Amino acid sequence: MTPVDRVAKKTAQRISRELDQMVAELSPADAPQLALELTVKELAALQPWFMRFIMEDPDFKESYWAAVADIPATAKRAGLK
Numbered sequence: 001m002t003p004v005d006r007v008a009k010k011t012a013q014r015i016s017r018e019l020d021q022m023v024a025e026l027s028p029a030d031a032p033q034l035a036l037e038l039t040v041k042e043l044a045a046l047q048p049w050f051m052r053f054i055m056e057d058p059d060f061k062e063s064y065w066a067a068v069a070d071i072p073a074t075a076k077r078a079g080l081k
Helices: 003-024 032-046 048-056 058-070 073-078
Strands: none
Touching: 003 032, 032 048, 048 058
């Protein structure tokens, strides 16, 4: 694993833990989807260059769809990934 791979994996794991914690702190009535939308809004203000890449760059979109394709179908159906 390269240094870039390690940093990317570590960062993704931290972000994932934070998102899990955010959802765990909310009940379904508290609208977790709205909380995520507001998080994206906050990130757009805090990290505009980064969010622009995520939302608009074709390479990022291609990476996302490639990753989704690699997730086993059972995990997708169960909402585990």
